[in-house]
Amino acid sequence: GENVEQHPSTLSVQEGDSAVIKCTYSDSASNYFPWYKQELGKGPQLIIDIRSNVGEKKDQRIAVTLNKTAKHFSLHITETQPEDSAVYFCAARGTTDSWGKLQFGAGTQVVVTP
Amino acid sequence: DTEVTQTPKHLVMGMTNKKSLKCEQHMGHRAMYWYKQKAKKPPELMFVYSYEKLSINESVPSRFSPECPNSSLLNLHLHALQPEDSALYLCASSPTQGGEQYFGPGTRLTVT
Numbered sequence: 001g002e003n004v005e006q007h008p009s010t011l012s013v014q015e016g017d018s019a020v021i022k023c024t025y026s027d028s029a030s031n032y033f034p035w036y037k038q039e040l041g042k043g044p045q046l047i048i049d050i051r052s053n054v055g056e057k058k059d060q061r062i063a064v065t066l067n068k069t070a071k072h073f074s075l076h077i078t079e080t081q082p083e084d085s086a087v088y089f090c091a092a093r094g095t096t097d098s099w100g101k102l103q104f105g106a107g108t109q110v111v112v113t114p
Numbered sequence: 115d116t117e118v119t120q121t122p123k124h125l126v127m128g129m130t131n132k133k134s135l136k137c138e139q140h141m142g143h144r145a146m147y148w149y150k151q152k153a154k155k156p157p158e159l160m161f162v163y164s165y166e167k168l169s170i171n172e173s174v175p176s177r178f179s180p181e182c183p184n185s186s187l188l189n190l191h192l193h194a195l196q197p198e199d200s201a202l203y204l205c206a207s208s209p210t211q212g213g214e215q216y217f218g219p220g221t222r223l224t225v226t
Binding site for chain 2: 032034036042043044045046049089093101102104105106107
């Protein structure tokens with residue numbers, strides 16, 4: 001099945017700086033890559049996703065890039081704000097399972113300091 | 115509206131109790147999921163319902179029993195749980211099985 005590795009496990013940034021989280025996946029046939037933000041005491045929130053036929057997608061201060069050849073994808077947050085502090089999970093949907101189960105990375109704790 | 119609601123928010127139960135967790139969505143989604151999340155870990159899939167039928171059971175112990183009464187509701191019945199079952203239980207839904215998943219806020223379960 002699919003295996004997803006996520007780095008770094010923790011990331012501290014100054015307010016206004018950029019943050020980058022990287023994930024690698026193992027199943028070359030994976031075709032869907034969502035990112036979730038989970039604040040303390042809340043459920044994961046889908047913040048952006050990308051499909052394998054697209055190389056980059058942007059939504060305001062958030063962008064995701066996908067390199068299918070290298071089998072990695074990244075989340076970029078620009079002009080970070082304190083409310084960006086949360087745990088971020090990447091995920092990949094493989095195709096070796098019968099229905100394409102989401103495989104999550106281990107998560108990145110992002111702390112934005114004012 | 116991408117809201118999934120879950121009740122209760124918190125639940126404390128003894129090992130001999132029977133309780134149920136409830137999940138509801140009104141987005142017309144036809145797939146619903148139960149996940150378990152331990153502290154500082156990603157969500158782990160437990161069950162998937164597609165068109166009100168159980169599609170996936172990730173080898174979950176029988177003390178967890180899911181039920182999907184209709185396309186908007188998903189329940190998780192709990193019986194004879196162990197302290198290690200204490201976790202955040204998350205419900206999610208997607209338009210179809212394998213589509214983008216939207217999570218609820220979760221139920222924080224403590225088994226004493």
